[in-house]
Amino acid sequence: MQVDELRRFPYPFKGDMYRYSNNSTPLEHACSIEVTSGYLREIGLKRKLLSKYPERCYQSRSHTLQGQWEILEFVSEHLTTYHPDKFMVRKNGNEWTFINKLLREEQSFTFGDETTLPFEPLDFIGRHVQEDMIFMMQRDGDLFLDAGQLCFPANWSLAFNVGMSFKEIHQPIPGFNEEKLDERILKFIMQMEAGDPWWRKNWSLMAGNRLDASIETFDEWGQDRKKVTKENAGEFVHLRVEVQKLFRLPLTNGILFTIHTHLLPLKKLASKREWLEQFTNILAELPSHIAEYKGIVSYRNSVLQYLEERLKERR
Amino acid sequence: MNTEKATFIPDKRKYLFLTDQKGLVILQHVIDAVVESNLPFELVFIGGSSEDETPQTDVSMWLSQQKMGNFLYVSLQWDKLDSIKRLAEDIGFSNEEAQYIGYGEKKTNVFCCRCHGITVVREKETSEEKELPEIRCKHCDLLLSVSDHYSSLRDAYLGYVAKL
Ligand SMILES: [Zn+2]
Numbered sequence: 395m396q397v398d399e400l401r402r403f404p405y406p407f408k409g410d411m412y413r414y415s416n417n418s419t420p421l422e423h424a425c426s427i428e429v430t431s432g433y434l435r436e437i438g439l440k441r442k443l444l445s446k447y448p449e450r451c452y453q454s455r456s457h458t459l460q461g462q463w464e465i466l467e468f469v470s471e472h473l474t475t476y477h478p479d480k481f482m483v484r485k486n487g488n489e490w491t492f493i494n495k496l497l498r499e500e501q502s503f504t505f506g507d508e509t510t511l512p513f514e515p516l517d518f519i520g521r522h523v524q525e526d527m528i529f530m531m532q533r534d535g536d537l538f539l540d541a542g543q544l545c546f547p548a549n550w551s552l553a554f555n556v557g558m559s560f561k562e563i564h565q566p567i568p569g570f571n572e573e574k575l576d577e578r579i580l581k582f583i584m585q586m587e588a589g590d591p592w593w594r595k596n597w598s599l600m601a602g603n604r605l606d607a608s609i610e611t612f613d614e615w616g617q618d619r620k621k622v623t624k625e626n627a628g629e630f631v632h633l634r635v636e637v638q639k640l641f642r643l644p645l646t647n648g649i650l651f652t653i654h655t656h657l658l659p660l661k662k663l664a665s666k667r668e669w670l671e672q673f674t675n676i677l678a679e680l681p682s683h684i685a686e687y688k689g690i691v692s693y694r695n696s697v698l699q700y701l702e703e704r705l706k707e708r709r
Numbered sequence: 710m711n712t713e714k715a716t717f718i719p720d721k722r723k724y725l726f727l728t729d730q731k732g733l734v735i736l737q738h739v740i741d742a743v744v745e746s747n748l749p750f751e752l753v754f755i756g757g758s759s760e761d762e763t764p765q766t767d768v769s770m771w772l773s774q775q776k777m778g779n780f781l782y783v784s785l786q787w788d789k790l791d792s793i794k795r796l797a798e799d800i801g802f803s804n805e806e807a808q809y810i811g812y813g814e815k816k817t818n819v820f821c822c823r824c825h826g827i828t829v830v831r832e833k834e835t836s837e838e839k840e841l842p843e844i845r846c847k848h849c850d851l852l853l854s855v856s857d858h859y860s861s862l863r864d865a866y867l868g869y870v871a872k873l
Pocket residue numbers: 821822823824825826846847848849850851
């Protein structure tokens with residue numbers, strides 16, 4: 395099990411230092427979702443959050459419905475193509491039945507008629523996948539976050555960011571605008587074409603193992619940053635990696651952005667020598683503005699001490 | 710763009726001033742410079758006593774009729790400035806073609822990161838400090854540090870947890 399977890403973990407680093415960049419690469423296996431062994435647990439958590447905090451976890455502007463239907467169709471297609479043993483869709487014209495065999499659920503609806511679904515289309519299909527899903531619409535030479543289902547954010551607020559342009563969303567990232575990275579990445583995404591998806595990995599450290607690191611609950615989970623010591627860092631601190639995939643939607647010309655969040659305790663990371671060495675170098679070298687934005691500053695030294703001790707043991 | 714002080718931008722086709730009594734004082738040095746340079750200008754007065762108030766529909770019409778290369782100065786109270794600025798931007802005045810100078814008490818909406826409630830903060834015009842102080846969310850009582858991250862949909866700045 396442990397070997398498998400390490401093998402499947404989307405380890406994000408290349409080289410011995412990290413900077414912000416447009417690190418997207420073409421997505422070979424053009425599937426927007428991944429079903430992992432944590433499926434049932436994470437779907438359960440997602441649905442609990444959605445029912446308890448609907449505004450925090452789901453936002454949509456009224457003009458997004460057509461795009462949402464396109465996403466429902468797009469993601470269903472991936473689910474049934476890549477996981478035919480787990481998902482099925484029966485179609486009779488516009489009368490569809492979506493079948494989730496993992497959850498033993500069936501939902502019949504009329505495609506294009508949201509009154510026949512219990513939730514909006516994006517909110518519906520999002521409840522069957524582990525990914526968070528963001529829908530960006532393109533107009534006036536810009537992209538706008540017009541709808542999204544977000545249960546496992548890395549410290550940002552969908553409720554606040556809804557409706558924002560691409561640059562407005564990224565405004566809080568230090569250096570992002572100054573280095574014109576926002577402009578470059580925006581241009582890159584706007585040139586994306588249907589059928590040519592891209593992906594990237596984003597990372598941060600997390601004190602604790604909450605997937606739901608929402609800004610709305612930062613006053614709770616942020617406290618955990620104070621509890622990190624070099625003694626507990628191996629079990630307590632996690633490398634948090636987001637696998638982000640980008641798809642151009644052919645009909646509405648919008649962008650579907652799926653985010654699958656993975657957590658790995660440092661202890662497991664340290665069990666792989668290559669990763670241990672590389673990550674130690676990266677963390678030691680990380681410029682303060684990036685460490686600050688990622689929220690690592692207050693416990694970076696404890697983590698580094700932990701990592702260096704592991705390195706010594708291995709020498 | 711929003712500026713502290715109006716500055717004369719030379720070599721424009723025509724100068725447009727949209728202001729009220731108090732704003733006129735703020736714009737006076739620019740108007741003087743325009744007159745001195747013998748450049749064409751128009752001045753539209755809004756506010757003041759109710760009789761000479763120009764309705765927003767007329768302002769909208771006036772702005773729409775302007776040609777490319779005309780430069781717009783607006784000086785009004787902060788709360789009126791925002792709607793005029795949005796209007797001008799919708800009509801097509803870019804940030805390079807206009808200056809907006811607010812005066813009086815500025816109201817800022819702060820969006821609470823925890824409860825999503827909005828708390829209105831009043832900034833005094835005398836306040837030299839650029840950074841907003843920490844404030845308390847009036848809905849959930851969380852101490853917020855006000856960021857410069859702005860949502861036009863919420864018309865508010867994001868307030869982060871000030872102290873862990
Ligand atoms: Zn609050």
